[in-house]
Ligand SMILES: Cc1cc2nc3c(=O)[nH]c(=O)nc-3n(C[C@H](O)[C@H](O)[C@H](O)COP(=O)(O)OP(=O)(O)OC[C@H]3O[C@@H](n4cnc5c(N)ncnc54)[C@H](O)[C@@H]3O)c2cc1C
Ligand code: SF4
């Protein structure tokens with residue numbers, strides 16, 4: 134393969150697919166390289182698909198994309214050892230077409246997306262790992278693969294290679310990830326009949342529920358659990374910061390097993406057949422942990438660029454949007470016959486800054502730090518909230534006013550009033 | 566803690582093992598044995614690929630690896646993990662992901 138391409142895209146996840154699709158559609162000569170047997174075979178997600186980002190790339194995606202259920206209800210649980218306090222948001226709005234979010238199964242979804250990419254004219258090579266970037270001084274001019282005679286060249290290389298981002302690291306574009314900037318998630322998929330899921334979650338055919346969980350299930354670590362309904366399966370998982378796993382010496386699959394045994398969760402997954410166990414990192418360092426995003430002949434998109442909004446659990450949408458922006462930048466430069474230099478590719482950064490991508494990431498830039506420094510959000514509070522609910526809801530002859538006073542006292546005992554106000558302030562500042 | 570064998574979970578997964586060509590290697594086994602007191606890799610690997618032997622030695626078997634990257638990032642003090650992706654087409658093959 135001594136051919137030269139307009140662009141090489143490394144990776145066939147949502148960011149790489151969005152980039153390759155956009156480039157190919159504009160008539161550019163694109164090579165996409167994926168190390169998995171097929172696109173999706175290395176990839177893990179919860180998985181919620183936000184329609185908007187995909188709609189902007191493939192407006193008619195609903196026609197044939199493998200979508201599991203459209204989400205009509207979102208639950209948030211705060212768990213103690215034996216109980217949980219939850220909120221539910223269900224809206225008829227969510228049940229109107231075109232639906233706004235879906236559950237998906239990534240292996241199937243990535244395969245579908247990739248088919249669209251190939252139909253658009255990109256050349257996809259699977260079962261091939263890119264081992265290094267080929268440099269000419271400071272400039273990236275191609276990639277080296279583990280195939281025989283596996284060097285290929287292009288005007289620009291898009292790194293869509295996911296959270297570990299080995300290639301940029303090897304090229305010296307950025308340093309190794311820090312444990313405090315990544316979460317490790319483990320999850321399982323449990324199959325059961327469609328009807329069972331529908332009756333357990335009080336939903337009709339095609340409708341879905343997502344449950345996000347915080348509290349005791351993470352055993353004091355900064356993180357959350359989740360339970361999503363697919364068509365005839367449930368995904369259940371938990372993710373916490375790697376720095377916490379390291380410090381507290383917790384084994385991820387034991388954490389998941391403990392969570393599955395929680396009295397509120399166990400009956401929901403009862404009788405399911407577990408068919409796969411997966412683990413994956415999520416880059417959650419936010420804006421402050423973002424690496425350099427472009428240089429001479431290269432750009433970074435998706436997870437490898439830390440494009441995840443942990444507060445809103447957005448990742449795949451940012452991956453698709455950044456993939457598209459990178460591609461559009463290249464298309465613009467091509468049209469103007471300009472070289473893919475760092476100076477010109479800076480337009481990509483500009484596009485990002487002007488969009489929700491950077492605006493959101495900037496807005497939440499202090500969140501990771503706040504959570505890291507205030508682990509009461511994951512320990513003391515869930516316990517207190519549950520105890521408060523228990524106290525209020527137990528009919529035992531004590532009047533409600535006295536109960537309220539006791540609850541307030543218990544909050545203050547565990548965390549000073551000053552601390553409580555400080556927490557509220559920090560949260561407000563972070564979300565504001 | 567609820568006892569669970571990670572092997573039972575991994576048994577559900579599909580792999581194409583690149584026999585004799587592990588994609589992860591411990592750079593210097595002596596460092597694990599005599600210097601690293603914490604040995605987080607033996608606790609935090611989600612596939613239980615690292616085992617702490619009684620004598621302080623750490624044994625790595627990558628067959629069940631989920632290719633997450635944890636062991637590489639977590640070994641902050643000694644940077645003792647040489648980590649690559651498997652050859653194209655090898656390693657974990659998620660059916661669902
Ligand atoms: C448990 C979990 C739950 C999540 N839930 C959600 C959710 O509900 N909603 C949401 O929007 N996001 C969610 N995310 C985040 C989302 O999955 C990611 O943000 C998204 O997958 C990033 O896409 P990507 O294309 O950048 O990277 P990836 O999807 O990781 O794709 C990278 C691709 O590059 C390939 N590759 C890597 N290196 C090489 C190489 N050297 N040579 C060749 N190929 C290579 C890989 O095989 C892979 O196919 C979740 C993540 C996890 C782990
Ligand atoms: S953490 Fe690193 S140095 Fe310590 S035992 Fe594991 S691989 Fe060896």
Ligand code: SF4
Pocket residue numbers: 412589609610611612613614615627629630631632633634635636637
């Ligand atoms: S990459 Fe992940 S699964 Fe593989 S050995 Fe390292 S920690 Fe374990």
